[in-house]
Amino acid sequence: MIHRVGELWPGDEIVFVGVTSAHRSSAFDAGQFIMDYLKPCAVLEA
Numbered sequence: 001m002i003h004r005v006g007e008l009w010p011g012d013e014i015v016f017v018g019v020t021s022a023h024r025s026s027a028f029d030a031g032q033f034i035m036d037y038l039k040p041c042a043v044l045e046a
Contacts, residue, residue, distance in 0.1 A: 001034060 021027035
């Protein structure tokens, strides 16, 4: 996982999550879990 911080502009990539698994559905579930975990931690400042 890579999570960028600092000054970002609309359209910038903020988070990259890479997962691997023997089965595609497990990889999707893992990625979804990570994003759901990070989302409440997001700091939005004007």
